[in-house]
Amino acid sequence: MKNQEILSLIKYKKTRLSKNEYDIYSKQIILKQIGVEGQKKLRKAKILVVGAGGLGSPTMIYLVISGIGHIGIIDHDEIEKSNLNRQILYNKNDIGKEKVFSAKNSLNNINENCKIITHKCKLNRENSIEIVSHYDIIIDTTDNFRTRHIIDETCHKLHKIYIYGAVREFEGQVAVFNYKNGIRYKDLYKKESKIIQNTCNTRGIMGITTGYIGTLQAIELIKIILGLSKGCKNFIISYNLIEIMIKKKLIYLKRHAIQSINYQKRDERILSNIDLDYKKNKIYIIIDLRNSKDFNMKHIKKSINIPIIKFKLTQTIKLINKFKNIGQIIIYCNTKYKSIIASKFLVQYSIKHEIA
Incomplete structure (x- = not known):
């Protein structure tokens, strides 16, 4: 089980229903599709x-x-x-x-x-x-x-x-x-x-x-x-x-092939910019924010996969803190809004970085 899933499970188990809530929702809690655990999900x-x-x-x-x-x-x-x-x-x-x-x-x-x-x-x-x-x-x-x-x-x-x-x-x-x-x-x-x-x-x-x-x-x-x-x-x-x-x-979808082309062009542009700076002896740590499935399909060479959902974890921030002493941190994602959200987390911990 992944770290994020463990934390979510611990937090979920701490959820408690009050006596008042048991009284109010008693008729739906007895439904097999809901029960106490289902009622906790609704409350969360x-x-x-x-x-x-x-x-x-x-x-x-x-x-x-x-x-x-x-x-x-x-x-x-x-x-x-x-x-x-x-x-x-x-x-x-x-x-x-x-x-x-x-x-x-x-x-x-x-x-x-x-x-x-x-x-x-x-x-x-x-x-x-x-x-x-x-x-x-x-x-x-x-x-x-x-x-x-x-x-x-x-x-x-x-x-x-x-x-x-x-x-x-x-x-x-x-x-x-x-x-x-x-x-x-x-x-x-x-x-x-x-x-x-x-x-x-x-x-x-x-x-x-x-x-x-x-x-x-x-x-x-x-x-x-x-x-x-x-x-x-x-x-x-x-x-x-x-x-x-x-x-x-x-409704039939027709958008996936177009997205793949866009991702490829974006990766090529980022790689070309980074290659130019490598000639100046700069070291980069590229953090890819996409989920593991998308990352495994195609990613920038030597990039590190840290999905956006894991940026809330303390161990993630500690790991990135170590990276900043090695080289320039670059945040990358096909969706720029994810990069902005991740950037806000890093700003809170005074971690210098760039958005690709």
Whole structure:
């Protein structure tokens, strides 16, 4: 067993449920798919819900009553009277108040054991990395394509699972993106596509539709946390509530060959730069942040593989500290955002380095 897995196991075994939690979750703990260990997994989970509206309301309610330990809410809107037909977290006394704070109060009244973190802002390219990096799984309950593409790109860069939901009139869609090297949102809707934005204001919506789809998003999340979803989900499911129809559409991936070419060109560029400096008698320690599978397939000669997930370990920092006395440390990854995250760890310990 790897060091990271041992540390995770030790931390997991230290998780304890209080008597109050046993009383609240007793009926689901007796389910064979959950049990005490499954309930601990739910408690340890950190989930970000993007949007506190029609889809976000039922999703968060079911996550809270299921015992999810941490829920982040990001939204910048205030509650309007027209929201009340579907945004079931709020009532007439909340009109004019900020959604994230009203949602937090309502959820805490349902289950005080759940820690609610509020982000009163709009998710954008400037703040997405910082916010998303603190959570395990991201649930998209938004209603615009621009934000969805930001969620998609950020989750891909940070290796986060993205649970998508969308509604229109009496129809809805649910999909799980970026799961076990599966499909992404961009595989469904290309960024450059000229898609007409259909909102509740233009097409109309009922609470039964958002309630149904939001509940399905919560179900997908719980299945992933409990390990009930085993394989890739390279499909999207569409629901029609009037016709009681369910359609499953497979999505085919076409991006892997292009990525391999990009990686090769990047490696060649880095190698050429390093070769020039070797002539000046410089010594380099190249740290490759990719996972072991990608590293073993192809890597820069004499580079050292330390996956990004291991940068949190004390022994990793101690090892890199020894390297700095030998030569110049270079951090390398095909995803630059991983390099930035690793760089922040090294800066904390005053370890000089460069990002390739």
